[in-house]
Amino acid sequence: MIKLEHISKTFGDTGDGVHAVKDVSLEIGDGEIFGIIGFSGAGKSTLVRCINLLERPTSGSITVNGQKLTWMEKQADGKSCMRTVSPQELRQARKKISMIFQGFNLLMQRTCLKNVCFPMELSGVPKAQAEKKALELLDLVGLKEKASAYPAQLSGGQKQRVAIARALATDPKVLLCDEATSALDPTTTNSILALLKELNQKLGVTVVIITHQMSVIEEICTRVAILDGGEVAEEGRVEDIFAHPATDAARRLVYPGGVSAKQYPAGTRAVRVSFNGGTVYDPLIASLAIECGVKVNILGADTRNIDGKAFGTMLLLLPDDPNEAAKALSYIRSQPNITAEEVEYHA
Numbered sequence: 001m002i003k004l005e006h007i008s009k010t011f012g013d014t015g016d017g018v019h020a021v022k023d024v025s026l027e028i029g030d031g032e033i034f035g036i037i038g039f040s041g042a043g044k045s046t047l048v049r050c051i052n053l054l055e056r057p058t059s060g061s062i063t064v065n066g067q068k069l070t071w072m073e074k075q076a077d078g079k080s081c082m083r084t085v086s087p088q089e090l091r092q093a094r095k096k097i098s099m100i101f102q103g104f105n106l107l108m109q110r111t112c113l114k115n116v117c118f119p120m121e122l123s124g125v126p127k128a129q130a131e132k133k134a135l136e137l138l139d140l141v142g143l144k145e146k147a148s149a150y151p152a153q154l155s156g157g158q159k160q161r162v163a164i165a166r167a168l169a170t171d172p173k174v175l176l177c178d179e180a181t182s183a184l185d186p187t188t189t190n191s192i193l194a195l196l197k198e199l200n201q202k203l204g205v206t207v208v209i210i211t212h213q214m215s216v217i218e219e220i221c222t223r224v225a226i227l228d229g230g231e232v233a234e235e236g237r238v239e240d241i242f243a244h245p246a247t248d249a250a251r252r253l254v255y256p257g258g259v260s261a262k263q264y265p266a267g268t269r270a271v272r273v274s275f276n277g278g279t280v281y282d283p284l285i286a287s288l289a290i291e292c293g294v295k296v297n298i299l300g301a302d303t304r305n306i307d308g309k310a311f312g313t314m315l316l317l318l319p320d321d322p323n324e325a326a327k328a329l330s331y332i333r334s335q336p337n338i339t340a341e342e343v344e345y346h347a
């Protein structure tokens, strides 16, 4: 379990410094794949780097794998001050909290095998034992045949696989992924996300992913926190956030293009249909035509399929005939897992 309590981080002076993270509290369960998403500058990297104290928070308590890494302590003058574990305890704790990065951070003069051996060398694991484990890990990430290749000879996706193998060398319980797929093309991104999901299931490792791409969250996370201006704007199950993005930040991330009615002429009647997790591709438009004899046009759509369920919104043009429009509206409203609102038009 990762428990963050009232984490704040200010760079520079507390007065006029940058408040990168403001009073963030989160709990991430063992074995979860948890996403932290936000726009550039929202404080994602800073927050995730607080989890392993690569960044020391200004205040707040951090507990990882049952161990308090920072905590607040009352002083004689009544003020609270932050305490941290000793450097030696932190080194031990970090073995169980690995991290991968957007830029892979591989050692370019070392072969893939030696890169994976590196954390084991630091821990004093005998060479033969380290090499045996490194080969197993390279096999696990599908790159055994690249053991003696150098990072420069690998593609971006392969480099990230080596970085993942290296991150697993200390048998971590937590894997922090800082924009780990942002430098990769969509196909490679998907293969790395599939690998992370597989490792989560096989090894039970807790995965924390920070990203600015909702598609990454959608692909593998079960829960997500949305950071906005250093604060948690929203937190919850991915499908709930997709169904009902309650904050402006969530709406901008979930539906960046939005579905706007403003581009259509005044007087047009339309209905905004929100899909709240029913079976995907329920043939709403077709059944409107067949069961009600009403034809509607799709003006815009921004829908997503998450685990076989439909989320998102669709803007439908209602027929000019008021009776037909009423019929269509009442049919749409009678459908399960759908909400419908008539859209107001402005000239």
Ligand SMILES: Nc1ncnc2c1ncn2[C@@H]1O[C@H](COP(=O)(O)OP(=O)(O)OP(=O)(O)O)[C@@H](O)[C@H]1O
Binding pocket: 011, 012, 018, 019, 020, 038, 039, 040, 041, 042, 043, 044, 045, 046, 047, 212
């Ligand atoms: N070392 C630093 N010194 C001063 N300010 C910093 C430092 N690191 C981050 N910041 C500031 O803290 C804020 C949050 O930055 P952070 O990198 O955590 O955001 P982010 O959400 O990860 O952004 P991005 O997606 O662009 O990486 C930004 O305003 C940034 O300029």
